[in-house]
Amino acid sequence: MDGNSLTSGGCPVMHGGNTGMDTSPTRWWPKALNLDILQQHDARVSPMDPDYDHREAVKALDFQGVWDDVDKLLTDSQVWWPADWGHYGGLFIRLSWHAAGSYRLGDGRGGAGTGNIRFEPLNSWPDNASLEKARRLLWPVKKKYGNALSWADLLVLAGTVAYANMGLKVYGFGFGRKDIWGPEKDINWGSDSEILAPSNERVDDISDADTMANPLAASHMGLIYVNPEGVNGNPDPAETAKYVRTTFARMAMDDEETAALTVGGHTVGKAHGGVKADQVGPEPAGAGLEAAGFGWADPGNDGNANTAHTSGLEGAWTNTPTKWDNAYLNLLFKYEWEPVKSRAGAWQWEPIDIAEEDKVPDATDPSIKHNPIMTDADMAMKVDPVYREICERFHKDPDHLAKTFARAWFKLTHRDMGPKANYVGPFVPDEDLIWQDPVPAGPTGWDVDAVKARIAESGLSGADLIATAWDSARTYRGSDMRGGANGARIRLAPQKDWAGNEPERLARVLSVLEPIAADAGASVADVIVLGGVVGLEQAIAAAGADVSVPFTPGRGDATDAQTDAGSFDVMEPLADGFRNWMKDIYPVKAEELLLDRAQLLGLTIAEMTVLVGGLRALGVNHGGSAHGVFTDRVGQLTNDFFVNLTDMGYSWHRTDTDGIYELRDRATSAVKWTATGADLVFGSNSVLRAYAEVYAQDDNGEKFVRDFVAAWTKVMEADRFDLAA
Template sequence: MDGNDLKPTGKCPVMHGGMTARTSAVMDWWPNALNLDILHQQDVKTKPGGVAFNYREELKKLDVEALKADLRALMNDSQDWWPADWGSYVGMFARVAWHAAGSYRASDGRGGASTGNQRFAPLNSWPDNVNTDKGRRLLWPIKKKYGKKVSWADLMILAGTVAYEVAGLKTYGFAFGREDIWHPENDTNWGSEKEWLAPSDGRYGDLDDPASMDTPLAAVQMGLIYVNPEGVNGQPDPARTALHVRETFARMGMNDEETAALTAGGHTIGKCHGNGDAANLSPDPEAAPVEYQGIGWLNTKGRGIGRDTVVSGIEGAWTTNPTKWDMGWFEMLFGHEWELKKSPAGAWQWEPVSIDENDMPVDVEDPSIHRKPIMTDADMAMKVDPIYNEICQKFIADPAYFDETFAKAWFKLTHRDMGPKSRYLGPDVPQEDLVWQDPIPAGPTHYDIGHLKAEIAASGLSAAELVATAWDSARTYRGSDMRGGANGARIRLAPQKDWAGNEPERLARVLAVLEPLAEKAGASLADTIVLAGNVGVELAAKAAGHDVSIAFEPGRGDATAEMTDAESFDVLEPLADGFRNWMKEDYNVAAEELLIDRAQLLGLSAAEMTALLGGMRVLGANHGGSRHGVFTDRVGALSQDFFSVVTDMAYKWNPTEDGAYEIRDRKTDEVKFTASRVDLVFGSNSILRSYAEYYAMDDNADTFVKDFVSGWVKVMNADRFDLALV
């Protein structure tokens, strides 16, 4: 290439496709390889402000009332490029917020609105999220104005809440505190389907048994938030749909009353859009050409706005006054008989058999024209299902009760994944403690920690018992929705005290020793359990020749049974724990994949996971005293022995008939140890082996102990938001 000529004369210096999704990644070549990417998500390098940015500090500078005033003005400030229905955006922003929050599932706490993940694929391009991209673009001038002082995650939910207020609802409250991510959550399991809206059959054992849906999924089809509005697999049948609605909302953490309230209230404002052919829409945002600037689903053969908008394919409003909060949904659904019809886009919808013109909603552009209202199959389910019908009749008889129930359910929907109330910020945080927030009282801090540690050390409990009990108490934490953890000592309450993974007999024996020690010292049991684990680690480190004093912050409280929604804690039960080499039963998912999933929920990196697992093995902390992976002759000492053995080619590794492995001496063929898949993956996987080799090196004994302790403290303090938020 001539220095004065910008025209290329040779091959492109960049490999074509190397920087796009077309590139062949490791998982493309070896699809069965263990994928560790989920442990590397949301690295600090993806955040524009890096570690120095503190969103909570920025929030203190936010003029909340000015922000809400700007949002209220936006609700009725129709813009030329995307006109509002009836001159109001209340339906648009209620939907943006609903669809941001509605991806939450209680099973693993993933999804939801607390990260602003609706901005990224795949959620930004899900078929169910059609035109939410327009809502975010409408919000952009406000986001630009307030900048770092409000996150996208907070802004989207606040916009939906303000929309309901503008419509006339007295909302329950609002909390700031959601911090944006800056990279897609690529490794969240949204389903195994390879096409949008693939038939539901693949994610159910039996489609007629909604409870047979694959865990951890909650939505019925790939690309939907919850259920198909046309019916199961697009086939209308309100009674059948009701069963799927019940299961889906239960998996979102909602009971029947909350589900009925959200369905009714969600459809009290706004409308469905299907007045055209969806085949004429441009690609979704992620697939759109660059000149579309991230906007998708534009009509290529018509206006595609106003009365010609296509979203779900269903066409029409639910109520007579779709921009007003009222009892119109109930009056419409229960005041008419309904029949199946097809929308202009060809979607199934229910329309009234007979209705006065004055009861019809008017056209979104021309108020002189009246349009027939509609109901989806999910709406009809509220009338057909006897349980939902009874709840709706209660709401009809007491509109004020409906208002209150919906307001609280909306608050729960939009705040469920934020964690405890201590993380809530802003002037509109409700004072009431709600049981789904997992309330925990403040614990004592002024007691003699050193004396309590000495009492624990002299208690006769082994280091393995102390470590296992503390670990079991803390390992329930999941960073996806900030639930679980050691704070609250709920391990002593139902249902946790009876979980198989907690070894109820061993747990009861250890707690029987620790409880009187805690009471005598004036400490909470939650603190005492963690402190006991620390004592166990310190003793193990000393046995390996290392003097360690683990940092400890008192202040955990003890929750009561009344503060604990036992049913909602069922989803936190560990069904496998690779750190303690245990699986409740055989699953279709490999044990090492379950280990990585647990590590990610605990907020651990691959290196932290490696150090903790290797240390737990040599401490003898396996579930039920299993010897798998205990690659040491000095059990109870925090040594490098696990890593030394798993990287040592003096051994060979033979599978056994029961699914375990024998570690045999290559020269003598003597069985030296036994192992599980989880143990061997630290020698077989190239990434994990690199960490195992690091911790096996002769000059890294101190580093291993330091890293184990660091990872241990991280897990023990994962739910100490009172420390993290200072």
């Protein structure tokens, strides 16, 4: 008998199994396309009832009650994790900051909008050390208010309430974030060889922070922003300032917002470096079951401030660390500072010849006094000429600092919530902010059928109409709920000039659609999408099917003044596998870029598959390319792409052109079609082929059309938050 058989006493369970090791196919075949990013956070993962609607549930939340309970908790110090100076404000602010601070503008991923800091890798990043304690402190509040209060909201609210408690007039707060229930598989946190690997692993030139690999924003794997000890752990505020500027710019923060956040973030609380790093226990993911999900244990210590460990730096920035005031800038500019090692061995800055009254009372024993500290990033506020000028203005005008910080904090903690339509609760500010991508409400009383008739008679081809509607909508990013067709920003800079939008074709189409919209009293945004409807319905009818395409008016038209053009620049598509286009040759495969776009659009594998096949048959490839157009009935919404892709009468061959393939007739060797990787992956990848075969079947022609229309409508309405309200 086999030594692993049950009869010989072998354990029938694979030790470690699918949970303790990487058993995915990509472990053995690393070149295989990993579809995991399209198979996360679905209904099967959520513990909520199938009909649970969080957006509706949160509207019934006792908003003031939640605020008041968090406020009370701030000074309810616990024996198991004592509060510094009897106040959890600094800890909760750090929690909120680090929950939000993983956001990056490049792809809209990260941030506080999903409560992702509860899961790996963020839960166990060294920069987030002991924030699991902060979440446990908040558990009684979460438990009390239940489903309507998401962790994502509570984690951000905690810091906002803390600032208000300590004297800052906060700008506001919006509820409405929805929790996820497991790690996010779609976020590229970097390819560093290890946690806290040197910065030169993610920058081309260590002296030029702007050469950091996109879309990354933090200087090291495992950090939210920059190394507090200096670039690669070497104190040099002038060099650190470069990384601070790049990091915050990649979060869409300007220099004034960056300086305000740095000053305001360190006006309260303290850093912890009570013991040497090698004396601290492992992070939560590396700790044993008996740790109960906690990490970074200090063996033999009790969690008091003078023994706790987080960053390794030790000390507070001001002598009033539970109060919002101007003490940070007072001390920064009053003294000269020198780099010293903390007792944990980390570089920090301390003042030279400080007066006794400016020293900081010990967080546990007020009879003991310590020097205040600064990080290398704090010193950058004094050394960098631009930051210094801003901070000097803040120093002279504390009210200006408070107002600037309050608005920057609101932006930091709400940046990934999308338009204000997604905000819920009584603390939402009335003001429309440009970074919220405001869109005015659109008209709805116009005659849709009459406009459809005018579009049909306009002379524009179905391909023109469909491509324009798609390009307008495909900018949507579910990661931070930006982009989309609402607002018709495709007609504004910078989108009107993007290569992916074929500017000449776009201008020609808009020159026809805009007068139609004006005459009808409709928004251009609606008419662009309706044009896609017209083109699709024509293609469906030509294919002999009878399926209508849904359309709901109400989109508005944004103006240049409502468009933060700079933050839209980073949203320019480098590729669109749905229209079989790449701006240039990249080391990333076309099929991988297609997956990334599909995930940002919130598509399932089936939806991505049916859209690609349908758009190929419709002949809407960028620039009129014939790659992947596996049909002799171009312009009709047929399943020919899948039929011919799975037809064994054709063999596939590489060409001399990188990324381009030929499909040849096996009998004659004649080239029938050409293709890219974004086409052939649906026949070569085992999972995608399974979906392609469904749509190639003789009995699924009508299903293909219905599924295409449903997926198309989902993309067109992805940013219609007004429909969900």
